[in-house]
Amino acid sequence: MTTNPTLTDLAARAQAARNRPTYGHDALITCDRLVRIFTTDGIEVQALQGLDLLVREGELMALVGASGSGKSTLMNILAGLDTPTAGAARVAGRDLLSMTAKDRLAYRRATVGFVWQQTSRNLLPYLTAAQNIALPMQLTGRGRRRRQSERALELLELLEVGDCRDRRPHQMSGGQQQRVAIAVALANDPAVLLADEPTGELDSHTAEQVFAAFRTANEQLGTTVVIVTHDQAVAGEVRRTVAIRDGRTSTEVLRRSEVDEVTGDETVVAREYAMLDRAGRLQLPAEYTEALGMRDRVALELEPDHIAIWPDDSEHE
Numbered sequence: 001m002t003t004n005p006t007l008t009d010l011a012a013r014a015q016a017a018r019n020r021p022t023y024g025h026d027a028l029i030t031c032d033r034l035v036r037i038f039t040t041d042g043i044e045v046q047a048l049q050g051l052d053l054l055v056r057e058g059e060l061m062a063l064v065g066a067s068g069s070g071k072s073t074l075m076n077i078l079a080g081l082d083t084p085t086a087g088a089a090r091v092a093g094r095d096l097l098s099m100t101a102k103d104r105l106a107y108r109r110a111t112v113g114f115v116w117q118q119t120s121r122n123l124l125p126y127l128t129a130a131q132n133i134a135l136p137m138q139l140t141g142r143g144r145r146r147r148q149s150e151r152a153l154e155l156l157e158l159l160e161v162g163d164c165r166d167r168r169p170h171q172m173s174g175g176q177q178q179r180v181a182i183a184v185a186l187a188n189d190p191a192v193l194l195a196d197e198p199t200g201e202l203d204s205h206t207a208e209q210v211f212a213a214f215r216t217a218n219e220q221l222g223t224t225v226v227i228v229t230h231d232q233a234v235a236g237e238v239r240r241t242v243a244i245r246d247g248r249t250s251t252e253v254l255r256r257s258e259v260d261e262v263t264g265d266e267t268v269v270a271r272e273y274a275m276l277d278r279a280g281r282l283q284l285p286a287e288y289t290e291a292l293g294m295r296d297r298v299a300l301e302l303e304p305d306h307i308a309i310w311p312d313d314s315e316h317e
């Protein structure tokens with residue numbers, strides 16, 4: 001049996017909601033109604049249409065979504081390579097819309113690290129692995145030469161590519177190049193590591209090794225990691241996967257391990273969530289609405305601990 005909440009209950013809840021701190025105040029990455037419109041030959045493409053996303057410090061999470069859904073557009077903005085048309089974006093306390101050109105350069109060199117899908121885009125071909133990693137430290141004037149090369153070797157060892165230290169990119173496999181690229185991205189100890197399809201050009205076994213390197217960065221160095229991926233295996237290995245659809249975050253899947261009290265067996269339980277924006281808008285997964293034939297309008301009922309959504313049962317001609 002369920003009882004409907006009283007007006008007093010509802011008023012108390014509304015008050016509690018108003019007292020809640022502002023959106024994203026404790027997040028490392030905050031995107032608030034982010035919009036990016038591209039205009040080519042007078043035709044507008046809305047790549048991001050009011051995207052909301054919060055990422056907490058220390059997270060390792062994946063972004064998934066169909067081709068053209070806006071993933072790379074979002075990554076380019078977070079990387080400081082592109083600026084949004086409207087909305088707000090903050091990373092590690094920096095406001096990505098109001099940064100000066102000088103701040104933006106410093107941001108790209110020290111606050112974020114990025115790894116791209118094309119292995120050739122990540123490393124300079126005429127430098128060895130160790131020299132590629134030392135370069136970002138030289139550009140920011142971080143430490144002395146000796147310390148820079150020590151750090152380069154430490155990072156190579158950590159990501160299990162120590163044997164590549166003196167090799168140039170063409171002398172390494174694709175997977176080794178991507179792990180060296182992660183080391184380059186980590187050189188200046190960034191708050192966030194961003195990767196756009198970093199395993200897209202690799203076979204599944206190699207992709208797994210590269211993904212393991214991201215996990216190592218996250219677990220050993222505490223770096224917050226955001227990976228765009230089409231790879232179901234990668235998406236299934238992180239605690240949180242956020243889906244982007246039509247330039248907005250739609251649903252997310254959270255995974256946690258549960259240990260069976262009797263057998264001691266560990267199982268991973270995944271649960272799907274929908275984003276609720278500040279205006280109360282909710283995007284229901286298409287599979288759900290299609291399964292129940294829901295469209296245009298649904299019936300709602302507020303229950304003490306949930307909201308029930310039913311297919312429209314009103315009479316209509």
Ligand SMILES: Nc1ncnc2c1ncn2[C@@H]1O[C@H](COP(=O)(O)OP(=O)(O)OP(=O)(O)O)[C@@H](O)[C@H]1O
Nearest residue numbers: 038040045047065066067068069070071072073074
């Ligand atoms: N520089 C640009 N100029 C014009 N349109 C662009 C530009 N960059 C992206 N777009 C458009 O914005 C939309 C989102 O593109 P985006 O590259 O972010 O998608 P994506 O999710 O990364 O796709 P994929 O999985 O194929 O990499 C697409 O319609 C794309 O054509």
Ligand SMILES: [Mg+2]
Nearest residue numbers: 071072073196
């Ligand atoms: Mg892309």
